[in-house]
Structures are given as C-alpha cells and as structure tokens.
Amino acid sequence: MMGQLKPHRTLIQLRDESWKRLVESEKAMERSFQEGRLLVTLAAGLLLVGFLLVAQWRGNASLSTDVARQSDQSLGMIIQQLTAENAGLRSEVLRLQTRILDAEREGIDRSEVLNEAAKELNSLRIMAGLESGMGTGITIVIDDPERVLLPQDFVALVHELRAGGAEAIAVNGRRVSATSGFSGSDGRVVLDGAELSRSYKVVALGDPHGLEQSLTLPGGLVSTLSTFPGVGIEIQQGEGLRVAEAQTPVFNHGQPVEE
Amino acid sequence: MLVLLLALALGVTLGLLTNISVPADMLTYLGVSVLAAIDACLGGVKASLEHTFDDKVFVSGFLTNTLMAAFIVFVGDRIGVRELYLAAVVAFGLRVFDNLGTVRQLLFARWGWE
Numbered sequence: 001m002m003g004q005l006k007p008h009r010t011l012i013q014l015r016d017e018s019w020k021r022l023v024e025s026e027k028a029m030e031r032s033f034q035e036g037r038l039l040v041t042l043a044a045g046l047l048l049v050g051f052l053l054v055a056q057w058r059g060n061a062s063l064s065t066d067v068a069r070q071s072d073q074s075l076g077m078i079i080q081q082l083t084a085e086n087a088g089l090r091s092e093v094l095r096l097q098t099r100i101l102d103a104e105r106e107g108i109d110r111s112e113v114l115n116e117a118a119k120e121l122n123s124l125r126i127m128a129g130l131e132s133g134m135g136t137g138i139t140i141v142i143d144d145p146e147r148v149l150l151p152q153d154f155v156a157l158v159h160e161l162r163a164g165g166a167e168a169i170a171v172n173g174r175r176v177s178a179t180s181g182f183s184g185s186d187g188r189v190v191l192d193g194a195e196l197s198r199s200y201k202v203v204a205l206g207d208p209h210g211l212e213q214s215l216t217l218p219g220g221l222v223s224t225l226s227t228f229p230g231v232g233i234e235i236q237q238g239e240g241l242r243v244a245e246a247q248t249p250v251f252n253h254g255q256p257v258e259e
Numbered sequence: 260m261l262v263l264l265l266a267l268a269l270g271v272t273l274g275l276l277t278n279i280s281v282p283a284d285m286l287t288y289l290g291v292s293v294l295a296a297i298d299a300c301l302g303g304v305k306a307s308l309e310h311t312f313d314d315k316v317f318v319s320g321f322l323t324n325t326l327m328a329a330f331i332v333f334v335g336d337r338i339g340v341r342e343l344y345l346a347a348v349v350a351f352g353l354r355v356f357d358n359l360g361t362v363r364q365l366l367f368a369r370w371g372w373e
Contacts, residue, residue, distance in 0.1 A: 038307050041314040043266035045300045045321050050270020051279075052293045058274075059281030059289070 126168055129177030129246030133168040137205040137241045138212055144198055146230040147187030153225060154182045154189060157202065160221045164214025166204040168243040172196045175246035192247075208237035263304065288329040291344050294351040295328040296321060301358035308365035324351075 125131040140157075142149070158176055161169055169176040174191050184190040189200075204211055212235050215222045222233050281289050299321040306312040328347045335343025 034312075037314050038303075038312045039262050041317050042263055042300065042303045042307065042312075045296065045303060045317065046263050046267040047270035047273070049293065049296045049300055050267045050272075051274045052270075052289060052296060054271055054274025055279045055281045056286065056289050056293055058279065059283065059286050062280055062283070 123167075129168070129175045130248065132175075132245040133205050133243045134240060135167075135205050136208050136237075136239050137166070137168075137203060137243075138208050139236045139238055139241065140200075140202040140204070140215070141234045141236075142200040142202070142225070143232040143234075144200065144228075144230065147198065148228045148231060149187075149189065149200075149225070151182035151184045151189050154191075154200075156221055157215075157225075158182075160214055161202075161204045161206075161211060164206065164211045166206040166211055168205040170203045170243040172201055173244055175244050177246035180246070203241050203243055205241060205243055212237060287344055288332050291328040291332050291347045291351070292325040294348060294355070295324040298351045298354045298358065299324050301355055301362060305358050305362050305365065308362060308369065 122131070126133045154171065158169055158171075171191055174194060174196075176191070180192050182189060182191055184195070189196045214220070215235060217223075222235070225231055226233055299317065302320065303312060303317045306317070328351065331347045332344040335341055
C-alpha cells in the first residue's frame with residue numbers, strides 16, 4: 001500500500017513543482033514583455049522630445065534674428081528711436097536751408113541777378129519752343145505699319161512725357177509747343193497741319209531715366225500701346241539729342257493784358 | 260537606460276537632419292508642450308524604476324499633458340492673459356525637477372550608492 005502511495009505522492013509533488021515553474025516562467029515572460037513595452041513607449045516619447053526640442057531650438061534661433069518678429073516693446077523702442085532721429089534730421093535740414101538762403105542773399109549782386117534772369121529767359125524760350133534745344137533725353141521710335149494709332153495716343157504720349165519731366169518734345173522733327181495740336185483721321189496723324197509719316201520718332205529732352213520710367217511703368221502708356229496690332233515701340237536713352245525750334249506763334253485774336 | 264538615451268539622441272539627430280523649424284506663431288505653444296513632454300518622459304522613467312510603469316498611463320499622460328499645455332497657452336492668448344503660459348511653465352517645471360530628484364534617488368538606490 002505504502003509502496004504504491006509513495007510514488008503517487010512524488011508524482012503529485014513533481015506535478016505541483018512543474019506547475020509552479022510554469023507559472024513562474026509565464027510571469028517572467030510577462031515581465032520581460034512588459035519591460036519591452038516600457039522601453040519602446042518611453043523611447044518613443046524621448047525620441048519625440050528630442051525631435052521637438054530641435055524644432056523649437058531652430059524656431060527660437062530664427063525668431064531672434066528676424067526684425068519683423070520683434071516683441072511689441074522692442075518694436076516700440078525702435079520706432080521711438082527712429083522718430084527722434086528723424087525729427088533731429090528734419091531740424092538739421094531746416095537749419096542748413098536757412099543758412100543757404102542767408103548765404104545766397106549775401107552773395108547775390110547785380111550782374112548775378114542779370115545772369116540769372118538771362119538764364120531763366122533762355123530756359124523759358126526753350127520751354128516755349130522758341131529756341132532749339134540740345135541735351136540728354138530719350139528717343140522713342142514707334143512703328144505702326146497698320147496705322148492703328150490715333151492722334152489721341154500722341155496727345156497721351158506728350159502728356160506722359162511732360163508729366164515725366166520733359167523740357168522739350170519733338171515728333172518727327174517737329175517741335176511740340178504750347179500751341180501745338182494733334183489731329184487727323186483714317187489712320188493719319190497730323191501735327192500742326194503737317195501729316196506725320198508712319199514711322200514715328202519722338203525725341204524728348206529731360207532726365208533720360210525718369211522719362212523712360214514714366215513711359216514704361218507697369219500698366220503705363222507703352223504697355224497699353226504695345227497691345228495694339230503691329231505696333232512696336234523702342235525707347236533709347238541718349239545724349240546730345242536735338243530738338244528743333246517751333247514756328248513763332250502768331251496771335252491774331254489775343255494779346256497780353258497790361259496791368 | 261542606454262536605450263532611452265539613444266532614443267533621445269536619435270530624436271535630436273532626426274530633428275537636425277529634417278531641418279525642421281517651428282513657425283514663430285507656434286513657438287510658445289510648442290515650447291510649453293515640449294516642457295510637458297519632458298515631464299511625462301521623466302515621470303515614465305520614474306514609474307519604470309518604481310516598477311509601476313503602465314504604458315497606457317504613460318501614453319495618455321504624454322498626449323493629454325502636451326495638448327493641455329498648448330491649449331492653456333491658446334486660451335491665455337484668446338482671453339488676453341498671455342502670461343497664462345507661465346502657469347503651465349511653472350507647474351511643469353516644478354514637476355520636472357521633482358521627477359528628476361526622485362529618478363536620481365531611485366537610480367542611486369539601484370546602483371547601491373546610498
């Protein structure tokens with residue numbers, strides 16, 4: 001009986017033992033699995049932190065160098081400084097201008113006054129078209145093989161040139177004076193009674209850069225005229241350009257009023 | 260522990276390689292969020308040393324803390340209390356140092372340096 005019981009008990013012990021070891025090994029497995037998950041999640045979190053840190057670092061570095069992103073206070077201070085500087089410069093300019101005026105008043109004598117008057121008269125004569133003029137300016141060559149340009153376009157061109165600071169203007173060698181007028185119909189353009197040939201050449205005296213700019217502004221006259229079929233416009237800055245004098249105006253109906 | 264440091268270094272390297280930069284308007288938001296993320300990670304390290312780590316707790320804490328931090332800054336911006344982000348900075352800053360202290364002590368205990 002005992003002989004039969006003993007091995008049975010040993011078997012039970014063995015079974016319990018291996019059961020215990022099985023549970024332990026499963027627990028260990030579970031633990032290492034947990035450990036792995038722990039490491040993976042923590043590592044992922046830290047990876048994200050590192051990544052964000054660098055991004056933040058970069059953003060902050062670019063912030064401090066960007067004037068447009070200064071804080072309200074520092075922008076206010078910059079504005080204040082600039083305003084003070086500006087006011088100082090303004091008063092400086094004013095002071096210097098007064099000194100220039102004083103110096104001019106002291107230095108002017110009779111001959112200089114006469115000289116000035118002669119010079120002024122000369123420029124007025126050029127302005128009025130009584131004298132031929134020479135100097136820097138621009139030449140505008142307009143090609144219009146299909147005769148689509150109207151007299152109005154030339155009026156606009158002359159206006160644009162005058163607004164751009166032109167001192168003297170000539171179209172195909174004819175001076176445009178204060179009494180000049182463009183007319184014409186059916187593709188003909190007439191300036192002061194003379195028909196202009198189809199290839200137009202406009203010469204304007206003045207600051208070449210300013211004149212060219214006044215014509216070539218985006219949406220300006222040149223870009224408008226260039227959209228007409230066949231019209232080609234070429235602008236050249238030049239020196240030593242000549243503008244002929246206009247015909248002396250004849251006044252039949254009006255005369256100066258003596259005060 | 261080495262794995263964690265490597266992960267941090269990898270994150271920094273990734274950031275450097277991708278040449279990422281936060282737009283200026285988002286700087287405060289992300290700044291506070293980064294602080295919250297650092298806090299969450301330190302909390303995770305602490306929990307793992309105390310053998311109480313739970314990945315669900317960690318992930319949810321990480322996400323809610325970072326999002327809430329950014330949200331607090333946002334709310335502060337909207338209601339005209341821009342300094343509200345300071346509250347988040349102080350709170351997370353305190354927690355970061357707190358966790359850091361605990362982690363240090365736990366590591367000392369583990370390495371037998373007491």
